[in-house]
Amino acid sequence: xxxxxxxxxxxxxxGGGGTGRRSFRLIGLFFYYRPTRLTASVYSSDSGDWVDSVxxxxxxxxxxxxxxxxxxxxxxxxxxxxxxKTIIQFDLESQSLASVEQPRRGRGHADVDRRRHAFxxxxxxxxxxxxxxxxxxxLSERSIKFWxxxxxxxxxxxxxxxxxxxxxRVLADLELEEQTSPLRIVGFAEENNVIFVxxxxxxxxxxxxxxxxxxxxxxxxxxxxxAMTRRRRHPLPENDxxxxxILLCLPPHPSSLPHAGLVCKRWRRLIIDPHFVRxxxxxxxxxxxxxxxxxxxxxxxxxxxASQFSLRGWRxxxxxxxxxxxxxxxxxxxxxxxxxxxITEFVVTNPMTGHRRRILNTEHDDRVVAAAVVAAEGEISxxxxxxxxxxxxxx
Amino acid sequence: xxxxxxxxxxxxxxxxVTLISSDNxxxxxxxxxxxxxxxxxxxxxxxxxxxxxxxxxxxxDSATLSKVLEYCIKHAPAAAxxxxxxxxxxxxxxxxxxxxxxxxxxxxxxxxxxxxxxNLEIEGLQSLVAKKVADMIKxxxxxxxxxxxxxxxxxxxxxxxxxxHMLEYGWAYE
Numbered sequence: 001x002x003x004x005x006x007x008x009x010x011x012x013x014x015g016g017g018g019t020g021r022r023s024f025r026l027i028g029l030f031f032y033y034r035p036t037r038l039t040a041s042v043y044s045s046d047s048g049d050w051v052d053s054v055x056x057x058x059x060x061x062x063x064x065x066x067x068x069x070x071x072x073x074x075x076x077x078x079x080x081x082x083x084x085k086t087i088i089q090f091d092l093e094s095q096s097l098a099s100v101e102q103p104r105r106g107r108g109h110a111d112v113d114r115r116r117h118a119f120x121x122x123x124x125x126x127x128x129x130x131x132x133x134x135x136x137x138x139l140s141e142r143s144i145k146f147w148x149x150x151x152x153x154x155x156x157x158x159x160x161x162x163x164x165x166x167x168x169r170v171l172a173d174l175e176l177e178e179q180t181s182p183l184r185i186v187g188f189a190e191e192n193n194v195i196f197v198x199x200x201x202x203x204x205x206x207x208x209x210x211x212x213x214x215x216x217x218x219x220x221x222x223x224x225x226x227a228m229t230r231r232r233r234h235p236l237p238e239n240d241x242x243x244x245x246i247l248l249c250l251p252p253h254p255s256s257l258p259h260a261g262l263v264c265k266r267w268r269r270l271i272i273d274p275h276f277v278r279x280x281x282x283x284x285x286x287x288x289x290x291x292x293x294x295x296x297x298x299x300x301x302x303x304x305x306a307s308q309f310s311l312r313g314w315r316x317x318x319x320x321x322x323x324x325x326x327x328x329x330x331x332x333x334x335x336x337x338x339x340x341x342x343i344t345e346f347v348v349t350n351p352m353t354g355h356r357r358r359i360l361n362t363e364h365d366d367r368v369v370a371a372a373v374v375a376a377e378g379e380i381s382x383x384x385x386x387x388x389x390x391x392x393x394x395x
Numbered sequence: 396x397x398x399x400x401x402x403x404x405x406x407x408x409x410x411x412v413t414l415i416s417s418d419n420x421x422x423x424x425x426x427x428x429x430x431x432x433x434x435x436x437x438x439x440x441x442x443x444x445x446x447x448x449x450x451x452x453x454x455x456d457s458a459t460l461s462k463v464l465e466y467c468i469k470h471a472p473a474a475a476x477x478x479x480x481x482x483x484x485x486x487x488x489x490x491x492x493x494x495x496x497x498x499x500x501x502x503x504x505x506x507x508x509x510x511x512x513x514n515l516e517i518e519g520l521q522s523l524v525a526k527k528v529a530d531m532i533k534x535x536x537x538x539x540x541x542x543x544x545x546x547x548x549x550x551x552x553x554x555x556x557x558x559x560h561m562l563e564y565g566w567a568y569e
Binding site: 236237239241242245246247248249250251253255256259260261262263264265268 | 506509510513521522525526528529530532533534535536537540541544545546549553556557560
């Protein structure tokens with residue numbers, strides 16, 4: 001029996017047959033015993049089928065569950081194993097699986113083997129590198145080292161230390177020099193290329209390219225209705241063109257369009273109109289930075305009220321406790337529903353529009369150990385094609 | 396009415412046109428300012444609005460029209476420079492300051508303004524007001540949006556429909 005160890009979603013360019021619905025793929029990684037190995041399986045939203053990849057990757061030891069969210073760089077998805085030694089690579093084009101060894105720690109490093117294996121590694125992160133390959137950001141004490149994978153003429157690949165960023169100045173600038181708990185990498189926003197680091201109860205973000213830093217305000221409060229707004233007002237002119245102009249100016253936050261859609265019938269008609277959705281997407285080409293999430297040990301953290309990601313009211317009213325947030329990428333969020341430790345279904349949702357797609361995990365009578373979601377470049381739409389990658393591992 | 400302050404070009408006799416609001420008030424403005432309206436531009440290019448004729452605007456009342464023209468006069472020099480690629484940062488900051496203050500007005504005026512901008516096809520003004528209205532409703536729940544924009548309270552049927560859709564979406568909503 002195999003165990004799903006990871007899953008991810010990818011959008012497919014040109015998918016959906018011009019219906020405005022974008023196709024996507026869901027990729028799952030599965031783990032088998034005797035010999036210990038990983039395989040991948042890809043679900044396509046167009047065909048509605050799971051297809052097992054021919055690729056098999058033999059691994060030295062058991063992989064139970066990959067807690068780190070995946071990172072998409074170029075055409076490959078990367079997972080960081082909890083052993084702090086291995087990176088799993090799944091190439092979406094060739095459908096091949098590979099493992100890459102992480103840079104070895106130099107002698108004298110205090111953080112060697114801290115027995116954190118059971119938990120997500122809060123010191124490492126796969127990031128896109130300048131050369132188009134993937135790199136690794138490693139946080140230790142008060143600096144971040146950026147490593148890049150470089151292929152030599154001989155064909156052998158090695159790790160090169162590109163840059164070391166000292167965080168002392170940053171912490172001082174952000175008035176965090178007094179912080180006592182160790183710094184932790186808590187999230188990464190792929191499309192914005194931003195790393196989130198926590199220091200005590202505060203979180204700051206680092207933009208990888210510009211090396212700019214900023215404190216993040218985590219909002220959990222709800223806006224209270226201002227009594228002033230209760231006054232009866234002059235009504236907005238009933239003109240769909242004008243309404244579209246106004247709604248196009250709304251920030252592309254998860255709540256914007258769904259809330260507008262609930263205002264009245266006319267508004268709802270407009271926000272589900274594919275032409276409007278296309279214009280809205282085109283206006284907001286760069287996805288907004290909503291926040292980040294960590295699996296298992298942390299709750300989803302967001303700059304927006306958590307209730308906007310609420311799963312309440314989903315069909316069947318499944319208990320929220322059994323939901324696992326696997327991945328978010330390309331404006332899509334991937335959840336798994338796991339009553340009794342088995343993922344029975346995945347849900348891919350677009351928080352900006354509220355669109356959802358359920359994918360039953362009936363093909364694999366397995367335990368999910370990881371999952372990820374990916375969308376393709378070029379096409380902008382709220383109805384995305386995606387691929388789901390699932391990693392399995394036996395009981 | 397107030398003459399435009401920005402007399403930079405000083406090309407002596409700038410061409411003037413007359414606009415007539417729905418309540419029969421006559422407004423005399425520079426053709427360059429009125430031409431920010433795509434609708435008026437065609438008429439003006441055809442030689443309309445000059446002399447004693449005037450261009451009637453049956454959809455726009457005088458209060459709204461004076462506000463529209465205030466915007467046009469302020470934005471005309473920049474528009475004449477073709478989007479003002481050579482405008483200084485100071486000029487742009489000044490326009491931005493003007494815009495921010497300009498839309499800081501009562502909602503009813505705002506709505507008349509966006510309607511007029513739409514009919515007269517003044518793109519900049521339309522986006523400016525659209526942005527302002529969007530800012531008023533962003534981050535609000537559907538009910539708050541309705542109240543902010545002066546919708547009447549929902550009928551029981553509307554309320555039931557909203558609740559049904561809300562469940563479907565699963566969004567929190569007070």
